[in-house]
Amino acid sequence: MFSLSNILNFQAALGVLANIFLLFSYTFIILGHRPKPTDMISCQLTFIHIVLLITGTDIWLTDISESLNFENDFKCKTTFYISRVMRALSMCITCLLSVFQAVTISPSTSMLNKFKYKLKKYMIYAFLFIWSFNLLFISNRIFYVGAFTNMSETNQMKITKSCSLFSMNYIIKGFILTVTTSRDVFLIGIMLTTSAYMVIILFRHQRQCQHLHSLSHPRESPEKRATQTILLLVVFFVIMYWVDFIISSIAVLLWMYDSAILSVQKFVMNVYPTITPLIQISSDNRIINMLKNMQSVCHQIFKEG
Template sequence: MSSLKNVLNFQAGLGVLANMFLLVSYTFIILNHRPKPTDMISCQLAFIHIVLLLTGGDIWLKEIVESLNVDNDFKCKTTFYINRVMRGLSICVTCLLSVFQAVTISHSTSLLAKFKYKLKKQHMVYAFLFIWSFNLLFSSNRIFYAGAFTNVSEIKQMKVSKSCSLFSTNYIFRALILTVTISRDVFLVGVMLGASAYMVVILFRHQKQHKHLHSLSHLRASPERRATQTILLLVIFFVVMYWMDFIMSSTAVLSWMYDPVILSVQKFVMNVYPTITPLVQISSDKRIIDTLKSLQSKCHQIF
């Protein structure tokens, strides 16, 4: 278990640092340069992933809250609720990112083209407000059956971290919550996959139509193409990791049994996407790479 904890610590640390760097980079780009439409979404996603990693269990939050005089029950309810909200926001914002990119690269004659001019900053703010409000309300039921771990009756509680538990509720209620959650996730993943399939078709047609005009290396170097490929990679990665995590957590909730090793593996799987996402975005965004290169050259000049 100690080795698993070390792996989770390293994973969480890497993810938080990478997302913080990405958040600062995109904030700087948005404030000081002409940002791309997807930069605001990526900035939001980086913030969500930082909070998601910090509230993913006792690994980080214990050290942060331990020095404060906070009731354990309040801490457990708050962190569990925030973590579930962030998980919901992660899938919603990833879905928004894929749809936005699909609309951005759509042809002027397509059905999606009419939405290009409607996707302004103001509409983006409305979309964020709706997504945040929806997830804050959707996950509010978590407050009522999460709390500090007690030794009163282990049958009536399921330990999900060192000091936090889920308390037993009616099986029908658990099944209902799970059904609603699955419905939401299936819908969002379906939209993501649909947008991804549309983008693949657009890229294929673009390459086929312009093959006689441009070399393949030029097509690969296209910023629009590179951004689309990055989002496609993130969507595929998200779908695989999300459903692995969802299957493990749903099985545990319905059977009301959590093995410590399975819980650690689930946390690792849950944190893979928020850890890998900023690394993929940093390595594929030429603006961030150029900024790093310029900073490196300045450091060489100074030292």
């Protein structure tokens, strides 16, 4: 019989393995072929998800911290900080991926077309800003998290088995909540806007193909397949975000996290980084062809042996 902890560990292990495979695949594509502008973004998103899944697994972190003799307070602050930074980066990079794909498929008559040939330059600036902002903004929260103590429960809220979030000044709490909410609403708004824009472009392209070729089901181009994949990722992210937001809001209002809420929230948080590599692997013909070539080589070696 599977317990919640076993399900969470299986989910994390599946996500880490899938993301590691995808990371190696993108690295091979970037080094050996002509990469797409969005490949570097997808590669970075994959790395972020690997770290996010590892920091969200209590058993792996407990083993690592015990082997390195880390104190509980240091472990709590470190894992909380890394986890929050990776979650924020996952949202920002997913948004960036959506924006860059919208620019990539924009028609020559669009205003976005002038940015199409400068994507690499803008990408570097975007990476620097996203990482710097999130690393600095979330750094203040490590002062309000630490190992669980025997203090009154009104002064701390248990967020994991051994870590607690301590109460903070109302002004600081209001500032953090305002900036975080504004950032999330802004990014999700951009994701939904670019997604709607891409849907319109795909719909127009579909009608043009049907008119020119008189086909009810024209062959999908790589750009169309990539766009559909990113649309699916964005929709999936937004759904998981709001589910996590509702769970977190209920916990904060009650100022209480029990083991069931923690497990459900952790499962919801890990769904997106676990499913993302599976969607990208199954929808990228370059990776599929690479797998087929590997299978052919292995079959040939086995046959000769």
